[in-house]
Amino acid sequence: MSTSVRQIRACSLTPLLRPLAAAAMIFAMAQAAHAEAPMLKNQPGFYRTMVGDIEVTALSDGTNHLPAGKLLKGISKEDLDKRLQAAFVTDPVETSVNAFLVNTGKKLILIDTGAGGVLDADSGHLLTSLKAAGYRPDQVDEVYLTHLHPDHEAGLMHKGKRVFPKATVRADKKDADYWLNPANKAKASAINQEFFEVAEKSLKPYIAAGKFRPFDGDGELQPGVSSVANYGHTPGHNAYLVSSKGQRLLIVGDMIHVAAVQFPQPDVTIGFDTDEHEAMGDRRKAFDAVADAQELIAGAHLSFPGIGHIVKDGSGYRWVPINYALAR
Template identity: 50%
Template sequence: MKNILQTKAAFSALAAAVALACAGHASAAAPLSPIGMPGYARIMVGDVEVTPLSDGTADLPMVDLLKNDKQKTLAALTKAHVGSPATTSTNAFLINTGSKLILVDAGSGTLFGPTLGKLVDNLKASGYAPEQVDDILITHFHPDHIGGLVANGKLAFPNAVVHADKRDADYWLNADIKAKAPKDFIGFFQGAEVSVQPYIAAGKFKPFEHNGEVVPGIKSVSTYGHTAGHTTYILESKGKKLVILGDLIHVAAVQFDNPGVTIGFDSDPAQAASARAAMFKTIAKEDDLVAAAHLQFPGVGYIRANGKSWTWTPANYTSRP
């Protein structure tokens, strides 16, 4: 009996020690990780590699910016667990054709606040270097799409040729238009000057004036309205397509259900809404993969017709490129 009691006492002591150790372990706080969120993804379009790159996110007052009933906008944002202000992604897309490395849009650089401007860091994290980029296709000249072209006054992509619709260049680089612009938009003109002029001076800016192939395998489609020369780009390989929308849409929670809703950044709201409707109709009919600058990162998925509205389905994730 004595041995049994001693054994029970030993087990009790051991159990108490284990419980104490576990309690101590459970209460030991792990420090927050200093490693940032991953800012790139990888997909294949035919035999072309596409790397969505995050420039970061910004909290924007979409209730005020969207041209819509404010209560309806807030309700849609709340239902989608976005809230107000709405945390909004800024995405760019790096395309490796095997012979060329092409970047669609260049992020914000220092022009849009401290939570953006992360594109170059994420490009490097994805396995590439800015010096490797051969061509940059700009959807439009707003600062969150061109600010990353320069860094400390120098070309951030020293070997790249920049392409954009001439209508956008003629608008945003025009001193007379700038002089007549509302005060709130002066910064947009200044951003265009500091971002694009260095490439013009270096002979590395090549505007285009019509729809067609800009670089091998990628063509431009005019989708004017958001800006004078807003452009959509279409990558095609092995019968597969990726339609890169730029700013044809900003807020998934609102504008897919109500595609007529425009945003305060649109230079011609009616034309912007019309361009969106026409492009979405084509995309849905052809079942193309799409990528957008301000849908939640990585901003890649499919658009389906749903009566007079649209349904957004994010692309299925795979760990294999």
């Protein structure tokens, strides 16, 4: 019962009972205030939208604290500080880790799997969000990886077992050939060697079960869902295009890490890029196409739910998050 209703009813009581009713109302309000203790975590997180007849659910795996000053290249410290301050964020930047569940009506496809607990306690919450959204891991038919970096594929495996037992895992052959090659691992830096190890462990149970099927470049993987090559960040980095009834949503992985910087200055790269010039060129190419067509784009590291539009703005771009709407 609301406070206003209680007040109305109290006014209609006899003068003798009014003090008792008022005391009861004050006591109830005090108890309610005491019960509503603040909650410190924003998990689980999911957001549903439709692309034509295809349901897309953004799933939060949590966040990762990214040291922008150490990793971003092509921007001065002064300019970086100004960009971050203007966006009301600090360095390290708390960056969303998002995955996307695509329900075509015939197939349930998960795009990326989050960090699976290999980063810190702020990430690795994908399964909590998946279950809150009304789905179970054993319902997922296919998993499409944007690339084989830990915060995108480590959620595939837990204690040596497949988290998605029914699913076939797919990734670009160029990325698989690179990250699963022992010769490349031997030549890699210390931090990249960890990336190789996580990729090997995450995919091992799927490879053993015959559930890993790489693809080659652009192409339709399921009706309404296609791969789009965005090489540069890694040798086989991919995006995925969801299309239905004339509507389109491009789901990207690490095309962008720090929105406050890389939208207005898209030539800023990150130390994890395998080929920074190719990554820079692919970012502009993809952003131009999405902006010109006024279509939706979703990003693994854009603030959750990470879905919105891109608008050209001078030599860069401006991010316009999707307008919140209830799924119908």
